[in-house]
Amino acid sequence: EVQLVESGGGLVQPGSSLRLSCAASGFTFDDYPMHWVRQVPGKGLEWVSSISRRTDSVGYADSVKGRFTISRDNAKNSLYLQLNNVTAEDTALYYCAKGLGNYWYGSDFDYWGLGTLVTVSS
Amino acid sequence: EIVLTQSPGTLSLSPGERATLSCRASQSVSRSYLAWYQQRPGQAPRLLMYGASSRATGIPDRFRGSGSGTDFTLTISRLEPEDFAMYYCQHFGSSPPMYTFGQGTKLEMK
Numbered sequence: 001e002v003q004l005v006e007s008g009g010g011l012v013q014p015g016s017s018l019r020l021s022c023a024a025s026g027f028t029f030d031d032y033p034m035h036w037v038r039q040v041p042g043k044g045l046e047w048v049s050s051i052s053r054r055t056d057s058v059g060y061a062d063s064v065k066g067r068f069t070i071s072r073d074n075a076k077n078s079l080y081l082q083l084n085n086v087t088a089e090d091t092a093l094y095y096c097a098k099g100l101g102n103y104w105y106g107s108d109f110d111y112w113g114l115g116t117l118v119t120v121s122s
Numbered sequence: 123e124i125v126l127t128q129s130p131g132t133l134s135l136s137p138g139e140r141a142t143l144s145c146r147a148s149q150s151v152s153r154s155y156l157a158w159y160q161q162r163p164g165q166a167p168r169l170l171m172y173g174a175s176s177r178a179t180g181i182p183d184r185f186r187g188s189g190s191g192t193d194f195t196l197t198i199s200r201l202e203p204e205d206f207a208m209y210y211c212q213h214f215g216s217s218p219p220m221y222t223f224g225q226g227t228k229l230e231m232k
Contacts, residue, residue: 009132035221036169043169045159045210047221095166100178106214108157110178112166 002026004026009116013085020116022079022096029072030054033099033107036081038092039115048094049081050104057087059104063089086120093117124148124215126224134232141198143227145211148193155214158187158196162207170209171196198229206231 022034022082036048049070050059058070069082079096095116099107125148135141138187145156153174159167169178171187175192184199198205 045212045223047223050221057164061220096225105216105219106155108169108172108189108212109159109167110169114166114167
């Protein structure tokens, strides 16, 4: 059974940093691209970032480019998202999702975790 | 950048009825990169359809995706109580490479 468990969220001040983690199990982690998607409570879904299987290709939404960094450790079956210089607009539930295909581009999100909540407030 | 517009915003139907949800793209898109997700309250989204018309693993055949160009449709033939949820369409565009979601359609029980 595919399982994705996010962690690392919390209450942080504007301008600060935090790192989100996603522990994956139930599938061969390094065979699939991975994604981060966020959702402001009560609002819609927003793609944040994606990473290829071998970390050689990544993509970011314009809203986070230059501030967030996606990475993965295939030996640990883990996905990460480093959030720097956060603002109130980054407040959201952050989901980790597994890619359906072989590449991060055009690879729909076939399994999702339950999310970790990031709240940015002073 | 492609914008996806879903309609209606809210759809009120009864169990057993047929639901038709629309997703319109601001310009023609490849159906290979059009997906639909269901999100029940308090749950993570679930992939329903990919490639516009392929059902994801475990999705019952009462769900059907169709369309091409700028107009795509998700049809639920006979609504079950568990189908009342939010539905989002999603597209992957290559220039620049990014994923875009529609704003969602809420399917509520009448």
